[in-house]
Amino acid sequence: MAPRRDVIADDLRTQISTGRIKTGERLPSEAQLASHYAVSTPTLRSALAVLQGEGLVEKIHGKGNFVRHPLRRITYVGGGRTPLSQTATDPALRMTIRTAHIPARGHLAALLRVSKSSPLTEFLCLSHEGNSPHSLARIYVPRDLAPADGPSESPCREAILVRLTELRPPLAEVREQVSARCPTPEEAATLRISSALPVLAITRVAADTTGRVVEAALLVLPGDRADALFTHHTMTEEGEPE
Amino acid sequence: MAPRRDVIADDLRTQISTGRIKTGERLPSEAQLASHYAVSTPTLRSALAVLQGEGLVEKIHGKGNFVRHPLRRITYVGGGRTPLSQTATDPALRMTIRTAHIPARGHLAALLRVSKSSPLTEFLCLSHEGNSPHSLARIYVPRDLAPADGPSESPCREAILVRLTELRPPLAEVREQVSARCPTPEEAATLRISSALPVLAITRVAADTTGRVVEAALLVLPGDRADALFTHHTMTEEGEPE
DNA sequence: GAGTGGTCTAGACCACGAG
DNA sequence: TCGTGGTCTAGACCACTCA
Structure with a gap:
């Protein structure tokens, strides 16, 4: 059984790559996401940390989590x-x-x-x-x-x-x-x-x-x-x- | 005021680099460290995560946290x-x-x-x-x-x-x-x-x-x-x- | 001031390693 | 079985951003 963190990260990653969450857009707040996935905030945050580590999401304190523009390599x-x-x-x-x-x-x-x-x-x-x-x-x-x-x-x-x-x-x-x-x-x-x-x-x-x-x-x-x-x-x- | 995580990581890093904790040695268990620094286990674990990210500490599930041998570059x-x-x-x-x-x-x-x-x-x-x-x-x-x-x-x-x-x-x-x-x-x-x-x-x-x-x-x-x-x-x- | 993320707690339960 | 780390909870409080 995979950790919830990874399940959530996978789900969000899919939503991003399929365009259901558009590039540059803000994700729902961590509180909203946590209740949506029925997990606690630390768990949700660790899921976001995975995506940050992959360079897919950028956190901006006081503003929210944003899908990063996929930059030209x-x-x-x-x-x-x-x-x-x-x-x-x-x-x-x-x-x-x-x-x-x-x-x-x-x-x-x-x-x-x-x-x-x-x-x-x-x-x-x-x-x-x-x-x-x-x-x-x-x-x-x-x-x-x-x-x-x-x-x-x-x-x-x-x-x-x-x-x-x-x-x-x-x-x-x-x-x-x-x-x-x-x-x-x-x-x-x-x-x-x-x-x-x-x-x-x-x-x-x-x-x-x-x-x-x-x-x-x-x-x-x-x-x-x-x-x-x-x-x-x-x-x-x-x-x-x- | 620096986060406790970083304070603890700094302290452990010093102990490692000054040789008070020897290379290859096992650290005290996370529970012991947590009570020593008077923090909760997640906080202590995030301090250890910093050191892992620096390559100073290696966690082995079921055994403990170990100071890594400083390998020849x-x-x-x-x-x-x-x-x-x-x-x-x-x-x-x-x-x-x-x-x-x-x-x-x-x-x-x-x-x-x-x-x-x-x-x-x-x-x-x-x-x-x-x-x-x-x-x-x-x-x-x-x-x-x-x-x-x-x-x-x-x-x-x-x-x-x-x-x-x-x-x-x-x-x-x-x-x-x-x-x-x-x-x-x-x-x-x-x-x-x-x-x-x-x-x-x-x-x-x-x-x-x-x-x-x-x-x-x-x-x-x-x-x-x-x-x-x-x-x-x-x-x-x-x-x-x- | 309202909403956001940043940090932290005190404890629970599970999974791995060794004797 | 016992001690270890791995994951997770349900909150609390602080710091930053923006209107």
């Missing part, structure tokens, strides 16, 4: 040609970028192989589809390689990143370390995902032909709406993939 | 040179392999680009450190490329995989699709992880110079004990990394 393409490869593939994504000038702190200094408190430029990129945040990227470059831009708030979309790519010297090596983990509370808040939803965390370090690190990027992609793809060509004379 | 190295790159780096890992002959079903047939029910050999690899499973790999190759081995149960460790690597033609392209997700119930059971712990799921497809797919692998790496590393070299004449 994006694919991050490894190899470091562009700062956020997915923007190239999917023009429907909007992107907001915040620029800041900061000194290299402990972890970053090590990644970029620069001395502590040496000047960096940080690009905080958040891509959206509609109102739903889609991915988060923090890109750090030594300040002398960054576009000398105006103050810290620039609305000019991807132009910055394009310029960033043009400015930097040809890359010799791109290392991407990938891990699966739960988001930090801040990441969960910015991406508006449950803190139980796995994210793909990618740390990308790109070095030029002299061995100098020209970029370090910390990427966070919600597991339910993003993959990463790495293609490795052997025996090919510099065969440009894509 | 392994690194999967992309590029597809060896079937499970981490074995090369870490000789302390044991590995059990089960071989089976199966027909290509829907998903696999597509991955390997073979017709349905064409013969495949499946290698089911489970790597261990001590008693703790470390990673799970299901490797599929067309049967004519597989080592013609004996019956379905062969204990001869990595020899099979080595032979597998030697047998296959030189690779031209390796595509690795990486995603972060929660494990399926079966995966959670074999890897003995909580079903809330994120895993890194890697689908690797390797093709030879003629474009024939010679291997498809489904890798599952628990997020708390494995990363993946992809290195991309540009402008280098076939510079063999590693």
